[in-house]
Amino acid sequence: MQVKKLAGTALALVLACSIAPAGAGNAGDTIRIGVITSLTGPAAQSGEQMKAGIDTWLRQNGSQVAGKKLEVIYKDDTGPQADVAKRLATERLVRENVDILAGFVFTPNAIAAAAVAEKARRPMVVMNAAASGVTEKSRYVTRTSYTIAQSVQPLADWAYKTGSRKVFSIVSDYAPGIDAETWFNNSFAAHGGQVVATVRVPLNTVDYSAYLQRIKDEKPDAIHVFLPNGQPMVAFIKGYKEKGLDKAGIRFLGGEGWADEDVLAMGGDAMLGIYTAGFYAYSRPGAENARFLQAFSQTVGGRFQPNFLSVSAYDAMNLIAATLTRTEGHAEAVRFIQAAATYSATSPRGSVSIDPATRDIVQTIYIRRIDKKEGKYVATEIDRYDGVKDPAKSAAAAGRMK
Missing domain, CATH: 3.40.50.2300 (Response regulator)
Known part of the structure; x- marks a missing residue:
């Protein structure tokens, strides 16, 4: 127990001392998005769906937004491990100086990373993690999936x-x-x-x-x-x-x-x-979903159909891009979250928006x-x-x- 406490204290010190001031990470021409998801382990299929949704959005829209290049950095939390997610979030901020944290299949992982986002003053976009309390763990968290x-x-x-x-x-x-x-x-x-x-x-x-x-x-x-x-x-x-x-x-x-x-x-x-x-099944009707299905199939080589995780990740990328357009390419946490609160769009799942009071998605x-x-x-x-x-x-x- 003492070793864990010391490790946590050391991590906090690294976080406090090593992360650039909020907004400094995107001073150049690149916006870095640190995606923490499950790429191996029992939830690897969920992580694969999330990654495919992100890659599909990039296939359709490219990586240039508001004069900046989007760079997505994936890291594997291997499953429901809050300590691992917290460490990975901290490392992404320290080593790559990412501008936005994203991903999170599991609620405990998202809650652990939200503490890092709060301390570092970085925006965080949750692509799954469906317990209601997740967005209350940091002022800088928004979510594009759903709550139970x-x-x-x-x-x-x-x-x-x-x-x-x-x-x-x-x-x-x-x-x-x-x-x-x-x-x-x-x-x-x-x-x-x-x-x-x-x-x-x-x-x-x-x-x-x-x-x-x-x-x-x-x-x-x-x-x-x-x-x-x-x-x-x-x-x-x-x-x-x-x-x-x-x-x-x-x-x-x-x-x-x-x-x-x-x-x-x-x-x-x-x-x-x-x-x-x-909120989503791949067989749902509509032209927007038909276009998404075609692009998704090209992304994954027809190996599998999208599920709700891939659509949530796809919409998360759309929200990030729309928000950065509103902020003229700036990812400073307060400005980003305020702009994200005005988001509304047509999605493969139907019409979606963000509730400005809770930073959670509003949907059918x-x-x-x-x-x-x-x-x-x-x-x-x-x-x-x-x-x-x-x-x-x-x-x-x-x-x-x-």
Whole structure:
């Protein structure tokens, strides 16, 4: 413990002594963006999606903005490791004197890096990390992804509106899962629905059979599920089908990630008929998404389809470019964040903007059903909630006003 404390103190001293004054890093002709993401380890696929979104934006728009060249510097945090993310953020500021920090698949990593951004007075653009509190950790953080509450509250509203009255909640036991549990359960109950049971499962769970049997025994009319992206989702949905929960009339309600190509492909027919809420699926209609899909396919050589992480990263680059245009190429933290607060654009996901009060994104949340069309699993948009802000911060603001 003492060694860790000394290491942290040394890091803080390096940060204080070695970083150039705010705004000095972009005095030349280059704006350096330090992207910290997971390029190896259990979340390597998420990092690959993030990088592909950034590279797609560069393919479409080039690297020149407001008379400056954009230089993207990638560093691998290897997974949910806050200490590693904090060290990498500090090193990018000290060694490369980056002007903007960006990336962050995981909430703990983003929170750790936000402390560095605050101390160094550097802007930071979060491309995933969906716990509501992330943007409150520094005055210089903005986010282009979403918050868990932002997708879960519309899902709860829609579930009640379309007939669900008794829901079983099951989430992974970490900050995003607890956010999902809190916001779904409270929102559903506020409409008059009943949450018959709430279960938090360990993050490393691979066998859900006992939980699924309990759900079947409780006889809810729906389950709300929040699990980490990828294999945990696949294991759960296959068990849901094998246990016959679908045949028992227990409707499946999930958040973002359930409409991703890899999850759909691995889950197969077990995915059919489930409902999911989120801001992006590659199969969504529209000319803007069609253009993005074409450019993305060229970027990755057709190896995989984009998911919500790649679109968030793509939009983050668009926000950075638009903001730098407004600031005439200056990335000084206060000026950058103030300009970013005015951002609005048309995205592959639809219309987006930044809430100036919270520095979080405002966007449409889509309710989607998983179908099979022409031999492919796709997410069909069946309802939508436009102009959704982070309800967690809206609720906190309302509480302060009372």
